Amino acid sequence: MAPASREEELNKLAPELVLELKEKKEPEKGLPPLELNEPLVMRFAPNPNGPPTIGSSRGIVVNSEYTKKYHGKLIIRFDDTDPATKRPMLEAYDWYLDDCEWLGAKPDEVVKASDRIPLYYEVAEELIRKGGAYVCFCEQDVFKTLKDAKSPCSHREQGIEKNLVFWEKMIAGDYKEQEAVLRIKTDIAHKDPAIRDWVAFRIIKTPHPRPQVGDKYCAWPLLDFEGAVEDHLLGTTLIIRGKDLADSEKRQRYVYKYMGWTYPKTMHWGRVQIHEFGKLSTSGLKKAIADGVYTGWDDPRVPTIRALRRRGIKPEALRKFMIDLGLGETDISLSLDTLYAENRKIIDPVANRYFFVWEPVELEIEGAEPKIAKAPLHPSRGGLREIPAGTKVLVCKNDVDILSAGEKLRLKDLYNIQITNISPLTAKFIGTDMELVKKEKARIIHWAPLDGLKIRVLSPEGEYIGVGEKGIEKELNKVVQFERFGFVRVDSVKDNWVVAYFTHR
RNA sequence: GCUCCGAUAGUGUAGCACGGCCAAUCAUGUCAGACUCUCACUCUGACGACUGGGGUUCAAAUCCCCAUCGGAGCACCA
Numbered sequence: 001m002a003p004a005s006r007e008e009e010l011n012k013l014a015p016e017l018v019l020e021l022k023e024k025k026e027p028e029k030g031l032p033p034l035e036l037n038e039p040l041v042m043r044f045a046p047n048p049n050g051p052p053t054i055g056s057s058r059g060i061v062v063n064s065e066y067t068k069k070y071h072g073k074l075i076i077r078f079d080d081t082d083p084a085t086k087r088p089m090l091e092a093y094d095w096y097l098d099d100c101e102w103l104g105a106k107p108d109e110v111v112k113a114s115d116r117i118p119l120y121y122e123v124a125e126e127l128i129r130k131g132g133a134y135v136c137f138c139e140q141d142v143f144k145t146l147k148d149a150k151s152p153c154s155h156r157e158q159g160i161e162k163n164l165v166f167w168e169k170m171i172a173g174d175y176k177e178q179e180a181v182l183r184i185k186t187d188i189a190h191k192d193p194a195i196r197d198w199v200a201f202r203i204i205k206t207p208h209p210r211p212q213v214g215d216k217y218c219a220w221p222l223l224d225f226e227g228a229v230e231d232h233l234l235g236t237t238l239i240i241r242g243k244d245l246a247d248s249e250k251r252q253r254y255v256y257k258y259m260g261w262t263y264p265k266t267m268h269w270g271r272v273q274i275h276e277f278g279k280l281s282t283s284g285l286k287k288a289i290a291d292g293v294y295t296g297w298d299d300p301r302v303p304t305i306r307a308l309r310r311r312g313i314k315p316e317a318l319r320k321f322m323i324d325l326g327l328g329e330t331d332i333s334l335s336l337d338t339l340y341a342e343n344r345k346i347i348d349p350v351a352n353r354y355f356f357v358w359e360p361v362e363l364e365i366e367g368a369e370p371k372i373a374k375a376p377l378h379p380s381r382g383g384l385r386e387i388p389a390g391t392k393v394l395v396c397k398n399d400v401d402i403l404s405a406g407e408k409l410r411l412k413d414l415y416n417i418q419i420t421n422i423s424p425l426t427a428k429f430i431g432t433d434m435e436l437v438k439k440e441k442a443r444i445i446h447w448a449p450l451d452g453l454k455i456r457v458l459s460p461e462g463e464y465i466g467v468g469e470k471g472i473e474k475e476l477n478k479v480v481q482f483e484r485f486g487f488v489r490v491d492s493v494k495d496n497w498v499v500a501y502f503t504h505r
Numbered sequence: 506g507c508u509c510c511g512a513u514a515g516u517g518u519a520g521c522a523c524g525g526c527c528a529a530u531c532a533u534g535u536c537a538g539a540c541u542c543u544c545a546c547u548c549u550g551a552c553g554a555c556u557g558g559g560g561u562u563c564a565a566a567u568c569c570c571c572a573u574c575g576g577a578g579c580a581c582c583a
Contacts (some may be wrong), residue, residue: 001547002539036523045583046583047583049583050545079583081583082582082583084582085583086583087583088581109515133563140580140581144579144580146580148506148507148579177581178581181581182579187506191507191508192507192508192509192578192579193506193507193508193550193579194507194509194578194579195508195578195579196579198579198580199580199581201581202581203581204581205545219537220581222580222581222582222583223583227583243509243510243511243576243577243578244576244577244578244583245577245578245583246509246510246577246578247508247509247559247577247578248578249580250509268510270510270511270577271576271577275516275547282583294517324517324518324531324533325516325517325518326517328511328517328518329510329511329576330510330511330512330575330576331575331577332509332516332517333516333517334517335515335517335533335534336515337516337534338517338532338533338534339533340520340533341533341534342532342533343544344546348545348547349546351545353543353545355543373570375542377540379541379542379543379545380546380547410542411542412542412543414542414568425507434542437542438542443582444542445543446541446543450578474559479542482543483506483543483544483545484543484544484545485543485544486544486545487545491532505545
C-alpha cells in the first residue's frame with residue numbers, strides 16, 4: 001500500500017493515530033533537552049593562559065544556552081592553579097569576560113580558583129583526617145612503577161597523624177618542588193590505572209602571575225582536586241566537559257564519597273578540530289605570536305574569538321553554529337563554511353556594497369566623457385553611492401587576464417565598453433544601455449576611480465592590496481560587501497589608507 | 506601494556522534509552538536552473554550516508570557479540 005493511501009485508510013479507521021504519527025516526527029532542534037529535578041547551575045571553567053578560542057566558544061555558548069533555557073545560573077570559573085607550566089595570562093581574564101559578554105553569555109558569577117586556595121586546604125585536611133589522602137614522598141617514576149604493579153607505596157599507610165604533620169609542612173613551604181605531593185587514596189588495584197591514587201596537590205614555588213596572589217602559596221591543587229571541590233562549593237548541578245576529562249569523574253568521585261557530597265550530572269563532548277586552523281594549541285599560538293608569525297591574538301589567521309570578532313563574525317552566527325553542533329561524543333573535524341553561511345544570512349541584508357579593485361590595472365577608455373556613476377548602496381534597500389569615473393579607471397588583474405581584444409564588457413553601474421588593446425589596456429565607449437548585457441550576455445565587471453582610497457584587506461589566506469571607491473571610509477567598524485570579492489569589516493582608516501579584515505565570501 | 510569512549514551523505518547533525526512510523530531529518534557543500542547591472546542574497550531541482558561480519562526477531566540505523574577504524578586517559582598540565 002502506498003504511504004498516501006495507507007494514511008487515508010488509517011484516517012478512516014483511527015483518526016487519532018494519524019495525528020500522533022504527525023506529531024512524533026517533529027525533531028527537537030539544537031541541544032538535547034535536559035531532565036531536571038533541581039535548579040540548574042552550570043559552570044564554564046577555562047584556564048586563562050590565553051584568550052578564548054573558537055573551541056572555548058562552544059563551552060561558553062552551550063553552557064549559556066542551557067542556563068538561559070532552563071533559567072539556571074551560569075558561572076565562569078578560572079582554573080588558574082598552575083603558575084608554572086600553564087601559566088595564566090593576566091590580560092586573559094578580562095578577555096574571557098569580554099568575549100563571553102559579546103557572545104551573549106554574561107556569567108552570573110565569576111570565580112578565580114587562585115583566590116580560593118585556603119578553601120581547598122580545608123578540604124584537603126579533612127580528607128587526611130578521614131584517611132582519604134596521604135602525603136607521598138615517592139619520586140615520580142618510582143610511584144609509577146608501583147602503581148603499574150598495583151602496589152601501594154610505603155607512605156600510603158603511614159597514619160593520619162604523620163600525614164597531618166607532613167601536610168602542614170607542605171603548605172608552609174618546608175619542602176622543595178618535587179619533594180612531596182598529596183595523594184587521594186582511591187584503590188591502588190583499580191583495573192583502570194588512571195584512577196589509582198592520584199595527585200591532589202604539588203609544590204610550585206613559581207609565584208602566581210596575579211599580584212593579589214603572588215607567592216602566597218606553594219602547595220597548588222591539580223585540576224581534578226580543584227575542580228572537584230569547586231563544583232561542590234559552587235553548587236554545580238550539571239557539568240559538560242570534554243571527553244578527555246571523562247576520567248576526572250571517576251577520580252573525583254572518591255573525594256565526593258569521602259566528603260559525603262553528591263556528584264553533579266555530567267555530559268561529554270568530543271574533540272573539535274577545525275579544517276581551516278588545524279591543530280593549534282594555546283601554547284603553540286603563544287609561541288608563534290612571540291616569534292612574529294602572527295601579528296597578535298586577533299590576527300585573522302588565528303582561531304580566537306577575538307580574531308573572529310575583528311573579521312566581522314556576528315555573535316548570533318557563532319552561537320547558532322555551536323548550538324547546531326549538538327553534544328556528540330564523537331570527535332569532529334569541521335569546516336567554518338557553515339559558520340560563514342550563518343553569518344552571511346545575518347550581514348547580507350544590512351551590509352552596504354562598494355567596489356574594491358585588487359591588483360589594479362589601469363584602463364583607458366576612448367570616447368567617454370567623465371561621468372559620475374550612481375550605484376545602489378544595497379541591492380534591495382534604498383540609497384545610492386556616487387563614484388566619479390574619468391577617462392581612465394582601475395580594474396582587477398583577474399578580469400584583465402581572461403580578456404581578449406574586441407570583447408565587449410559592462411562596467412557595472414557605468415557604461416559599456418569594447419576592448420581595443422590589452423597591453424596597455426584600452427577600450428572604447430560603446431553605449432550605456434543594458435541591452436548589451438541582456439542580449440549579448442556580456443560580462444559585468446566592477447571598477448574603481450584612479451584617485452580612490454588605498455585599501456588593504458587582511459584575510460586568513462594573506463593580504464590583498466588595491467583601490468576602492470570613496471565612501472568606504474565612512475563604514476569604520478562596519479561590515480560591508482566588496483562586490484565580487486566578499487564581505488569585510490572596515491577596521492581602520494588613517495593616512496588615506498583603509499585596512500579591512502576579510503569576513504568571508 | 507592496562508582502561509575508557511565513539512562510528513549515519515564531502516562536512517556537521519536528527520533518529521538509537523521504549524526495534525516496525527526510516528525507501529533515514531535538517532543544515533552546509535557540490536552541480537544545474539531561475540532571479541539579479543556582484544561570482545552576494547533569494548528561489549527551484551539534483552547529488553549524497555546507517556564501518557564490516559555474525560546473532561536475536563515476523564521485523565534491526567536502533568538490541569547482543571566479534572572485527573575494523575578513530576579518539577582519549579594512565580602527568581607533581583589544564
